[in-house]
Amino acid sequence: DIQMTQSPSTLSASVGDRVTITCRASQSISSWLAWYQQKPGKAPKLLMYKASTLESGVPSRFSGSGSGTEFTLTISSLQPDDFAIYFCQQYSSYSPEYLFTFGPGTKVEIK
């Protein structure tokens, strides 16, 4: 099965900081990676899909990169609304018994 890891698990930052979160897959997933933002008590919100495509309506300060096994989500200038948990998710169409696997999440907190 495909395992997803993220680093760091917690990130302390200030408004205006550039923030980068890394997601790694245990085997190559090409560009089949999505990123989500989740706030307490709320459903996750899709930010990015196919590693680097910004979902409609998501601010352009969010960007994604990577392919294969290593991916990054970058927030260019952290805003007050961005303090949340971010997690990645892989999609495996060729191995449907592991269709979706999620990373454990990275909490972005106020420094």
Add this chain to the structure above:
Amino acid sequence: QLHLHESGPGLVRPSEILSLTCTVSGDSIRSNGYYWGWIRQPPGKGQEWIGSIHSTGSTYYNPSLKSRVTISVDTSKKQFSLKLSSVTAADTAVYYCARQSIDVGAINPWGQGTLVTVSS
């Protein structure tokens, strides 16, 4: 605008069956380009994919839950359902239903989620 809403009991007794229904509004559940699926999040933990179904009836389940899970779809009612048998306290979680894109491999939107507690 597509909207998904989970419904079902918030408390289930150990060893019994957890049953949830997701009602879809705002779009067709028959769209070929999507799976309809269930994801759960135990308290304080990350997300776990439970399984997915296509409108044709094809199903895919997480191997760790496969022996206990059944997902079905009723296109006439625009609903899909989850049944998880022989539940234990470890199945306590917020359960989300969601639309899952085959083309881009992303999950969007998610329902609001419903907390199911397994306890006697």
